[in-house]
């Protein structure tokens with residue numbers, strides 16, 4: 001089953017929105033397979049956002065993500081990468097995706113509440129960067145047959 005890395009960014013944690021964001025992913029039918037509440041080191045931030053190095057927003061992005069703890073999670077499901085990106089919405093919250101986390105709960109691109117992997121390949125790389133294999137849980141969910149055809 002496809003997996004994706006999600007984290008509730010420091011603004012989501014400070015605003016008390018961890019639960020709200022988890023509820024949306026749970027209700028969608030996605031399955032939680034890993035979670036940890038953690039501080040992000042400068043090294044992890046730099047590795048995770050290496051692709052954005054040199055961009056005008058890079059320094060403020062690193063400062064933002066390391067400013068306060070995050071809630072990191074791995075979610076699984078059919079087309080989990082696409083489904084989670086959809087639930088989170090556009091990178092810029094005002095780019096209009098009503099019903100999405102970022103549009104419903106946010107206003108600014110530099111305070112857009114969540115991260116979600118953008119491809120299956122990057123998802124697996126990010127999961128390996130953020131989680132040790134033993135931190136991921138393989139489990140049977142009793143309702144799976146009612147969500148996964």
Ligand code: IDP
Pocket residue numbers: 052057061090091109110111112114115116118
């Ligand atoms: P994504 O999170 O939707 O995948 P990316 O383009 O990968 O978006 O950018 C990573 C993160 O960098 C964004 O979620 C946002 O926090 C921040 N970011 C991207 N573009 C800008 C910008 O133009 N100004 C400020 N922050 C930005």
Ligand code: MG
Pocket residue numbers: 118
């Ligand atoms: Mg991205």
